[in-house]
Amino acid sequence: MSREIPPTECCVTIAGTGSYVPEKVLSNADLERMVDTSDEWITSRTGIKERRLAADGQATSDLATAAAKRAMEDAGVSAEELDLIIVATISPDAFFPATACYVQKNIGATNAMCFDISAACSGFLYAIQVARHFINTGNRRTALVIGAEKLSSMVDWEDRNTCVLFGDGAGAAVLRRDDSGDAGRKVISASLGSDGRMTDILHVPGGGSAMPITHDNADQKLNTIRMQGREVYKNAVNAMRRAAEDALQRGGLTAADVDMLIPHQANKRIIEAIGERMGIPAEKTFINLDKYGNTSAAAVAIALDEANKTGAIKDGDNVVLVAFGAGLTWASTLVKW
Numbered sequence: 001m002s003r004e005i006p007p008t009e010c011c012v013t014i015a016g017t018g019s020y021v022p023e024k025v026l027s028n029a030d031l032e033r034m035v036d037t038s039d040e041w042i043t044s045r046t047g048i049k050e051r052r053l054a055a056d057g058q059a060t061s062d063l064a065t066a067a068a069k070r071a072m073e074d075a076g077v078s079a080e081e082l083d084l085i086i087v088a089t090i091s092p093d094a095f096f097p098a099t100a101c102y103v104q105k106n107i108g109a110t111n112a113m114c115f116d117i118s119a120a121c122s123g124f125l126y127a128i129q130v131a132r133h134f135i136n137t138g139n140r141r142t143a144l145v146i147g148a149e150k151l152s153s154m155v156d157w158e159d160r161n162t163c164v165l166f167g168d169g170a171g172a173a174v175l176r177r178d179d180s181g182d183a184g185r186k187v188i189s190a191s192l193g194s195d196g197r198m199t200d201i202l203h204v205p206g207g208g209s210a211m212p213i214t215h216d217n218a219d220q221k222l223n224t225i226r227m228q229g230r231e232v233y234k235n236a237v238n239a240m241r242r243a244a245e246d247a248l249q250r251g252g253l254t255a256a257d258v259d260m261l262i263p264h265q266a267n268k269r270i271i272e273a274i275g276e277r278m279g280i281p282a283e284k285t286f287i288n289l290d291k292y293g294n295t296s297a298a299a300v301a302i303a304l305d306e307a308n309k310t311g312a313i314k315d316g317d318n319v320v321l322v323a324f325g326a327g328l329t330w331a332s333t334l335v336k337w
């Protein structure tokens with residue numbers, strides 16, 4: 001479990017949120033024409049009805065930039081004010097430079113330091129915690145944190161085990177230091193962890209330094225996502241529950257105090273199992289995976305923005321964000337909205 005040392009106290013607030021999903025919709029009916037699957041199977045096993053696909057010329061940084069602009073507008077923050085940009089992604093524009101640097105160029109944030117985080121579906125919450133530490137130490141004041149993915153670029157579109165699950169999109173949040181102490185949307189506590197013993201149950205085996213891409217392994221599609229779904233499922237429920245309860249405990253709260261749980265959007269059954277085990281009712285659990293599928297690092301970020309913009313979360317609410325992904329990694333963040 002997490003060994004987080006509580007940061008020295010200053011107030012880190014979520015000053016604004018934004019999200020962007022590409023226009024192109026791929027429905028379960030479309031997938032029925034591509035692989036041996038059915039709307040019934042996908043809906044009953046996952047809850048997903050459709051997902052978005054980036055256009056050919058659209059890179060992860062383009063999705064991230066669109067989400068970032070909306071978050072900056074929501075926060076009333078200019079590009080010059082940003083002094084830190086973190087992009088959480090497993091589908092970067094390229095191995096290097098960082099996707100965050102492309103976003104920096106796109107929005108003209110010349111005063112920011114920029115880097116990426118690779119923590120799969122937990123990446124957005126890892127990035128929030130990293131930004132929080134930068135802000136708490138006084139090193140940085142205004143951070144743009146983005147979860148963005150173009151997973152369609154690394155899916156094997158002939159593998160029904162995985163291609164029905166994933167989608168493209170981006171979500172962003174602007175984090176600011178607030179010394180008044182009475183600002184809302186305050187990040188209260190967090191719990192993060194990893195377990196490197198299960199790297200093989202969800203990964204892309206080829207294309208990196210361990211297996212540089214060749215004609216042969218590209219023909220075998222070793223540069224696409226491989227997942228042992230059932231193993232991931234079992235670990236996801238337990239790890240997200242533990243992380244959420246740990247973040248709540250660190251914030252002096254229990255599951256009974258939760259007004260809205262915003263979980264990683266991989267599978268409706270996983271989300272329902274967490275809610276049941278924590279005693280959090282369905283109406284206090286945010287789900288939008290029916291529209292977007294699993295967008296990895298973008299999922300919690302998009303869900304947070306939608307919960308914010310639709311009024312699903314209100315001033316004063318105890319909001320628990322929780323995620324789980326490849327690595328394995330897991331993370332939870334408690335926010336007093």
Ligand code: UT7
Nearest residue numbers: 037038041045121160161164229230232233236266267325
């Ligand atoms: O974001 C990171 C975290 N990722 C997750 O949290 C994903 C976790 N895992 C899951 O969500 C679920 O395990 C899946 C949705 C991936 C699979 O659901 P499941 O209930 O665990 O199904 P299964 O893997 O046990 O497969 C059941 C059957 C298999 O057939 P047999 O071997 O029982 O004959 C599969 O071949 O369903 C078959 N199957 C499909 N059938 C129709 C697998 N994919 C499909 C498909 N359409 N798309």
